[in-house]
Amino acid sequence: MIEIRTQDGRVSPGVADPTPAIEVHELVRRFDQFTAVDRLSFSVQPGEVFGFLGPNGAGKSTTIKMLCTLLRPTEGNARVNGYDVMQQPARVRESIGIIFQDYSLDDRITAEENLRFHCMIYHVPANERKARIKDVLEMVNLADRAGERVRQFSGGMKRRLEIARGLLHHPAVLFLDEPTVGLDPQTRQNIWEHLHALRKREGITIFMTTHYMDEAENCDRIGIMDHARLIALDTPAALKEGIGGDVVRLRAEDNAALADLLRQEYDLAPTEEQGRLRFEVEQGDTFVPELLRRFPVAVQSVDISRPTLNDVFLQLTGRAIREEEASNSDRLRTALRRRGGRGA
Amino acid sequence: MAEILTTSAPVRQSRFTLRRVLDLEAISMLCQRDLIRFLRERTQLYGALARTVVWLFILGVGLRGSVQVPHGLSYLAFVFPGMMAMAIIFSSLQSAISIIFDREFGFLKEILVAPIPRTSIVLGKALAGATISALQGTIVFIFAPFVGVWPSPWVILISIGVMLLIGLGLTSLGILIAARMRSFEGFGTINNFIILPIYFISGAQFPLTHAPGWLQVIASLNPLTYGVDLLRGLVDGFWTYNAALDLAVIIGFAVLMMSAATWMFSKQE
Numbered sequence: 001m002i003e004i005r006t007q008d009g010r011v012s013p014g015v016a017d018p019t020p021a022i023e024v025h026e027l028v029r030r031f032d033q034f035t036a037v038d039r040l041s042f043s044v045q046p047g048e049v050f051g052f053l054g055p056n057g058a059g060k061s062t063t064i065k066m067l068c069t070l071l072r073p074t075e076g077n078a079r080v081n082g083y084d085v086m087q088q089p090a091r092v093r094e095s096i097g098i099i100f101q102d103y104s105l106d107d108r109i110t111a112e113e114n115l116r117f118h119c120m121i122y123h124v125p126a127n128e129r130k131a132r133i134k135d136v137l138e139m140v141n142l143a144d145r146a147g148e149r150v151r152q153f154s155g156g157m158k159r160r161l162e163i164a165r166g167l168l169h170h171p172a173v174l175f176l177d178e179p180t181v182g183l184d185p186q187t188r189q190n191i192w193e194h195l196h197a198l199r200k201r202e203g204i205t206i207f208m209t210t211h212y213m214d215e216a217e218n219c220d221r222i223g224i225m226d227h228a229r230l231i232a233l234d235t236p237a238a239l240k241e242g243i244g245g246d247v248v249r250l251r252a253e254d255n256a257a258l259a260d261l262l263r264q265e266y267d268l269a270p271t272e273e274q275g276r277l278r279f280e281v282e283q284g285d286t287f288v289p290e291l292l293r294r295f296p297v298a299v300q301s302v303d304i305s306r307p308t309l310n311d312v313f314l315q316l317t318g319r320a321i322r323e324e325e326a327s328n329s330d331r332l333r334t335a336l337r338r339r340g341g342r343g344a
Numbered sequence: 345m346a347e348i349l350t351t352s353a354p355v356r357q358s359r360f361t362l363r364r365v366l367d368l369e370a371i372s373m374l375c376q377r378d379l380i381r382f383l384r385e386r387t388q389l390y391g392a393l394a395r396t397v398v399w400l401f402i403l404g405v406g407l408r409g410s411v412q413v414p415h416g417l418s419y420l421a422f423v424f425p426g427m428m429a430m431a432i433i434f435s436s437l438q439s440a441i442s443i444i445f446d447r448e449f450g451f452l453k454e455i456l457v458a459p460i461p462r463t464s465i466v467l468g469k470a471l472a473g474a475t476i477s478a479l480q481g482t483i484v485f486i487f488a489p490f491v492g493v494w495p496s497p498w499v500i501l502i503s504i505g506v507m508l509l510i511g512l513g514l515t516s517l518g519i520l521i522a523a524r525m526r527s528f529e530g531f532g533t534i535n536n537f538i539i540l541p542i543y544f545i546s547g548a549q550f551p552l553t554h555a556p557g558w559l560q561v562i563a564s565l566n567p568l569t570y571g572v573d574l575l576r577g578l579v580d581g582f583w584t585y586n587a588a589l590d591l592a593v594i595i596g597f598a599v600l601m602m603s604a605a606t607w608m609f610s611k612q613e
Contacts, residue, residue: 068457090364093459104450108381120373121458123363 019082021046021173021205022067026076029062036062038228039076044205044221046172049195051219052209053309055319058225060209061101064177067207068098081172097122099166101177101209103158107151111142111161114150115168122169136164139194140187159183163191170198176208180215192218213309222309226317236309243307243315246284249276253298261295273320280307280315367464374455374468375475378442382476388438392480395434396427400487411550414582420491422582424484425575426548428503429568431480432511433543437535439473440518444525462610466519466602473515478507499578506578509594510571514542516601523608541566547584548572567597 022044029037037059044050052060065071067080069089078085081095105114112133119129137143140160150158163179174195180188196218198204210216217236224232224239232239252258255277262268262279270279281287284304292299314320363369382388404420413422446452455465482504488495495503521534543549545559546568552560563569574590577583 070453070457090459090461093457096457098457100450100453102450104454106377106381106446106451106454107449108385109377113377113380117373117377118454121367121370121455121460123369 018046020044020079021048021081022050022207023079024063024067024076025078027063027066027073027078028075029059029066029071030074035228037066040230042223042230042233044207046205047199047203048221049199049206049219050208051216051222052207052225053211053216053222053313054209054225055211059228060225061177064098064175064207064209068096068175069093095172096175097166097169097171097173098175099163099177099179101181103162105150105158105162105165107153107158108149110147110149111137111153112146114161115165118165118168124169132168136167139167139190140164141190156182156184160187167194167198170202170204173205173207176206178209178211180212188215216309224313224316231316232312239309239312240307243280243311245280245282245307247278247280247305247307247311248284248288249273249278249303249305250288250299251276251301253300258297261297265295271318276301276303280311364461365463366467367460370458370460370464371468371471374465375472378439378469378472378476388435389480389483392431392434392483396431396484396487399430400424400427400491412554413551414553417580417582418492421493421580422551422576423549424488424491424493425572425579427484427487428481428507428575429510429546429548429572430543431484432477432507432571433514433539433568435477435480436473436511436514436518437539439469439476439515440522441531443469443519443522444528444531447526463606466516466605466609469519470512470516470602470605473518474508474511477511477515478504481507481511493579495579503575503578506571506574506594509591509598510568513567513594513598513601516598516605520601520605520608523605542568545569546572552584567593570594
């Protein structure tokens with residue numbers, strides 16, 4: 001049961017089932033033969049921070065583009081803020097803000113002009129514009145560069161400006177597509193503080209994609225996407241509990257022999273990961289001494305950890321998420337999509 | 345379970361309904377942006393000057409003896425309004441290119457995802473393009489004394505209005521083409537199959553009265569023919585058609601192109 005509260009903390013009666021901020025039903029997008037998003041269904045409640053976790057090419061950005069009315073779904077339907085993305089695109093656009101994954105600034109004009117123009121097209125109240133522009137520029141540490149043309153900025157500065165721009169207006173639903181890739185920890189921290197404050201004050205819903213695990217921890221719920229499909233959806237804590245216990249990583253002199261041993265004696269399914277054997281047991285801290293007492297194998301290193309979201313991903317897909325940086329075929333696909341214009 | 349905060353009603357209704365049809369602030373933004381860019385990057389402006397000099401004083405002088413023009417007009421005075429038309433057509437082409445640039449470099453997404461009615465996007469781009477067209481066309485008047493044309497301030501003022509109208513139509517045509525174009529590769533084709541024919545079959549460079557019948561038919565279907573005729577009538581006092589017909593055609597063309605461009609922009613990919 002979800003508890004609904006109004007801003008002043010009262011539990012409001014009669015709105016136990018509010019209009020979901022995002023509601024997706026059997027959503028499909030194909031590019032010729034290639035299925036980028038396959039029968040996706042989920043919903044996001046107002047005020048929730050919802051994250052999509054998954055490797056590049058999993059279909060996260062394509063989903064966002066459909067939700068933002070930039071791309072037409074092949075099948076299925078989606079509603080944002082109660083509006084159908086196909087039937088009421090204009091209402092959807094009035095409800096959303098987005099920080100794109102790829103570049104979307106005008107670099108021939110100044111940083112301040114980029115921000116001012118954004119205020120104009122989103123009708124930020126005229127008397128608030130100056131303060132908001134100053135505010136977001138300070139958030140990303142660019143206040144002293146406002147008057148410079150964006151083309152003179154470094155890649156990181158451009159990215160920061162882009163995020164600042166996306167936070168100028170306060171939409172019902174804010175989409176963040178890989179928002180903080182390549183940013184320094186300090187800036188990421190600033191941005192997240194700003195986001196949480198915005199969410200508290202304005203009650204905005206945040207829908208984000210990421211492949212940073214620590215960033216995903218900011219989410220109330222996480223959907224894990226792989227190969228165009230949603231393969232898991234829950235709170236970060238529940239997802240990690242699903243692993244059942246601790247993750248143990250062992251490096252032995254003879255990994256293969258140890259792996260056989262673990263399989264035969266303990267019925268475990270160890271996998272090889274960067275020269276180490278990785279497996280899950282309920283109590284790692286008691287398991288390892290017990291193992292070594294019974295079978296004196298030469299172990300070079302031991303690492304016992306609580307499961308992370310990366311472990312969740314590993315268990316669900318058999319691969320670590322970080323290894324999935326755009327593979328060649330992904331890159332080719334992206335390039336083809338750009339040239340063919342299907343991804344724009 | 346996650347605590348969920350709801351503040352104001354989750355569905356936020358926009359209070360302004362006019363904005364859903366005609367978003368003046370967004371139109372103003374689109375115009376400001378293009379004008380800032382045009383005025384800051386002087387290359388386009390210098391290009392317009394250089395082009396006029398080359399076409400008027402090299403091509404114009406070279407062709408002076410070989411082209412038969414209506415009596416009482418010098419060839420340079422005859423092509424003078426043609427130069428204005430050319431400035432407009434090149435500027436419109438530039439608008440179209442800027443849209444493809446914006447798509448390539450991502451800024452178009454910022455515009456397309458914003459709550460701007462598609463009519464207003466097209467209107468904003470077209471108004472910006474038309475203004476820049478008229479600016480470049482007006483520059484041509486600097487050369488008036490050199491070709492022996494002496495337009496009155498009124499003629500200049502009305503011409504600017506006419507150039508705005510022609511620019512509105514041609515820029516919208518550019519937007520229409522750019523709305524579906526993904527790369528620069530196709531642009532040469534557009535140039536050869538649309539821009540050059542529109543220009544050369546408009547009576548801008550040579551009078552159509554001596555052209556073969558089929559060319560005259562094509563010219564009469566070319567909206568720029570009427571734009572050139574109107575400008576020539578204003579500047580040189582020479583008309584093939586008449587002001588009312590000319591004006592009706594260029595206004596009709598502008599409305600048609602803007603509607604088509606809006607329709608193209610409304611379709612999701």
